[in-house]
Amino acid sequence: MVTVALLAGWQWPEFRGPNGSGKATSTGLPLRWSESENVRWKTALHGRAWSSPVVLENKVWVTTATQDGRQLFAIALDQATGTVIHDLKLFDVATPQYAHPFNTYASPTPVLEPGRAYVTFGAPGTAAIDTATGRVLWERRDLECNHYRGAGSSPIIFRDLLILHYDGSDLQYAVALDKRTGKTVWKTERSIAFNDLGPDGKPEAEGDLRKAFATPQIITVEGAPLLISMGAKATYAYDPLTGKERWRVEERTNHSASTRPVEGFGLVFLPTGFPKGELLAVRPEGRGDITQTHVAWRLTRGVPNKPSVLLVDDLLFMTTDAGVASAVEAKTGAVVWTGRIGGTHSASPVAADGRVYFFSEDGTTIVVEAGRTFKVLAENHLGDGFMASPAIAGKAFIVRSRTHLYRVES
Numbered sequence: 001m002v003t004v005a006l007l008a009g010w011q012w013p014e015f016r017g018p019n020g021s022g023k024a025t026s027t028g029l030p031l032r033w034s035e036s037e038n039v040r041w042k043t044a045l046h047g048r049a050w051s052s053p054v055v056l057e058n059k060v061w062v063t064t065a066t067q068d069g070r071q072l073f074a075i076a077l078d079q080a081t082g083t084v085i086h087d088l089k090l091f092d093v094a095t096p097q098y099a100h101p102f103n104t105y106a107s108p109t110p111v112l113e114p115g116r117a118y119v120t121f122g123a124p125g126t127a128a129i130d131t132a133t134g135r136v137l138w139e140r141r142d143l144e145c146n147h148y149r150g151a152g153s154s155p156i157i158f159r160d161l162l163i164l165h166y167d168g169s170d171l172q173y174a175v176a177l178d179k180r181t182g183k184t185v186w187k188t189e190r191s192i193a194f195n196d197l198g199p200d201g202k203p204e205a206e207g208d209l210r211k212a213f214a215t216p217q218i219i220t221v222e223g224a225p226l227l228i229s230m231g232a233k234a235t236y237a238y239d240p241l242t243g244k245e246r247w248r249v250e251e252r253t254n255h256s257a258s259t260r261p262v263e264g265f266g267l268v269f270l271p272t273g274f275p276k277g278e279l280l281a282v283r284p285e286g287r288g289d290i291t292q293t294h295v296a297w298r299l300t301r302g303v304p305n306k307p308s309v310l311l312v313d314d315l316l317f318m319t320t321d322a323g324v325a326s327a328v329e330a331k332t333g334a335v336v337w338t339g340r341i342g343g344t345h346s347a348s349p350v351a352a353d354g355r356v357y358f359f360s361e362d363g364t365t366i367v368v369e370a371g372r373t374f375k376v377l378a379e380n381h382l383g384d385g386f387m388a389s390p391a392i393a394g395k396a397f398i399v400r401s402r403t404h405l406y407r408v409e410s
Contacts, residue, residue, distance in 0.1 A: 012055040012391035012398070015109040015154040015215050016348055020260050022310045024352040024392035030410040031355075031367060031378045039382070040396065040407040041082030047073060049106035050346075050387040051154075053398045053405060055079060056112040059131060060391070060398055062405065063119050069096030069105035074119045074129060079393060082407060086134040091125040091141070099150030109154040109215075109389075111162075118162050118179065122151025126164065128182060138182035146170040152213030152258060158225065158240050161185060163216055167231050169207030174216070174229050174236075176243060186243035192234045192250065209233070212273070213258040219268065221284045228268055228284070230257040235270050237284060247290045249282055259308040259348070262316075265331050267296055269316060271303055279303045279318075281333060297333035302326045308348035308389075310356060312370045317356045319345050325358060325368065339374035341366040348389040359386040363401060382406065 016022045030038045047064035054061050060077045070093050076086040099105055110119040116137070120126040123146075127139040145151075145166035153165035161176040172190040177183065194210050214230035218240060227240040232255040237246040249270070257273035267281045279299040286294050302320055309318040311330055319325040323343045327336040343360030350357050351370055355377060358366045363385045369375040383401030391398040396409035 010055070010394045012053075012393055013112040014054060014156060015052055015111070016260050016308060016389065017350070017392065020156070020215070020217050021262060022308060022348055022350050023312065024350065026392055026394060027353045028395040028410065029352055029355075029392065029397065030408055033380050033382060033408045035382060038408055038410055040409045043077060043082040043084065043405045044403060045075065045400070045405055047106065048402075049104045051106050052109040052388040053391045053400050054110050054112050055391050055393045055398055057114060057131060059085060060405065061110050061112060061117050061119075062400060063106040063108070063110060063121070065105035065121070069093055069099060069124075072106060072121050072124060074110065074117065074127075076117070076131065076134070077405065079398075079407070082405065088129065088134050088136075090119065090127050090136065090139070091121065093124050097123065097147055097150070099147070103150035103152065105150065107150060107152045111155050111157055113157055116179075118155055118157070120151070120155050120164060122147050122153075122166065123168075126155070126177075126182070128179065140177065140182050143175060144171060146207070148207035148211050154215040156216055156218065158218050158227070161240065163227065163240065165212065165214065165216060165229065165231070167210070167212035169210050172210060172212075172231055174227075174238065174243065176240070188238060188243035188245065190231050190234070190236065191245055191248060192231070194233075208274075209255050211256050213256060215260040217261045217263070219263045219284060226284060228261045228263075230259070230261065230270060230273075232256060232273075235261075235282070247286050247288060247294075249280065249295065250289060250291045251278070251280075254278065258306045259304065262309060262311045264311045265314070267330065269309055269311065269330070271305070271309060274305050277303045277305050279309070279328075279333075281330070299328060299333050299335075302335070302338060304345070306346045310349055310351050312351045312356065315370070315372070317349065317351065317370065319349065319358050321345050323360065325366075325374070327372065327374070336372050337374040339368070339376070341368070341376070347386045350390055350392060352392055357390070357397075359390055359399065361385045361387060382408070
């Protein structure tokens with residue numbers, strides 16, 4: 001058990017780390033750093049990409065892309081030294097889809113398991129890679145979706161399945177692939193019909209209102225696994241083995257969910273997205289449309305659009321995109337404190353050892369105490385800004401700026 005715990009503290013194999021919670025069991029992480037302090041290594045990355053680093057088996061994996069989206073890559077680095085081990089061009093794209101200038105062509109984060117890395121760029125391609133040799137084991141280029149603003153949803157692994165979201169302007173579905181072969185096991189279309197009438201009286205056609213960037217999450221409800229899957233205008237719960245819809249919570253005025261859900265105290269916490277998102281606490285039992293019956297509480301102010309929320313003990317910690325942080329009681333939704341940390345935020349915060357770390361787009365990291373009083377412990381600056389969310393590996397942060405990857409360690 002001790003060995004397992006130690007190993008768990010040194011890995012961060014998927015978006016938001018083990019269990020997708022954004023939390024690490026690590027102690028001894030640095031409180032302060034800069035370009036000249038507590039940086040063990042710094043490695044330049046080619047291309048332009050917002051995918052977050054993931055860590056397993058002493059390797060760090062990221063994806064990247066040329067700015068025009070015509071070439072898509074996976075990169076593996078030695079965790080101890082920052083040396084590039086694999087720099088793999090996976091896909092050539094003759095005619096890339098449009099990606100909003102705020103996004104990139106390599107924003108989804110890889111997911112790792114022993115011996116394999118799974119990477120996706122959305123519709124342009126998904127691949128499984130042998131992490132030792134860099135050999136591509138299988139690939140899929142036939143999963144269609146007009147991402148409209150660019151892809152953003154990261155894949156997850158559940159048992160023998162690789163589960164992905166495709167929520168675009170034309171098609172909206174979740175799909176599970178056999179992780180060993182890449183073959184489709186199930187594919188479920190979103191049950192919300194995007195036929196609302198727009199201001200001109202015609203069916204709603206605006207792509208943003210159909211789009212989502214969220215990453216799914218597996219929880220356990222009544223002893224069975226449940227896939228929580230946030231799309232546009234609704235969050236869905238599916239049987240992860242079959243793709244059958246169990247329930248949905250509709251939020252018709254919000255769309256483009258971009259976070260990964262967290263759960264605790266018998267609730268699932270869901271930031272609903274744009275234009276003015278809310279935070280819902282949902283009891284994950286039930287069947288069908290549970291919008292009116294299973295929302296335990298709702299928070300309408302101070303809720304992030306892009307950064308995910310953290311659950312530490314009995315408090316939810318979060319920041320708005322505009323840099324207003326808060327702590328909220330998970331059981332009730334009561335706001336415990338709010339505090340301005342400044343900056344603009346896209347990266348999801350992380351927590352470890354009684355601290356919460358908020359990484360901003362200008363390269364500033366604000367460290368606050370994970371408690372019931374707003375207390376700033378440190379302010380650090382590094383690199384040229386964080387769009388990607390950080391990873392934690394043992395006593396180190398692995399952080400991706402716009403141009404470099406860093407290992408930050410005392």
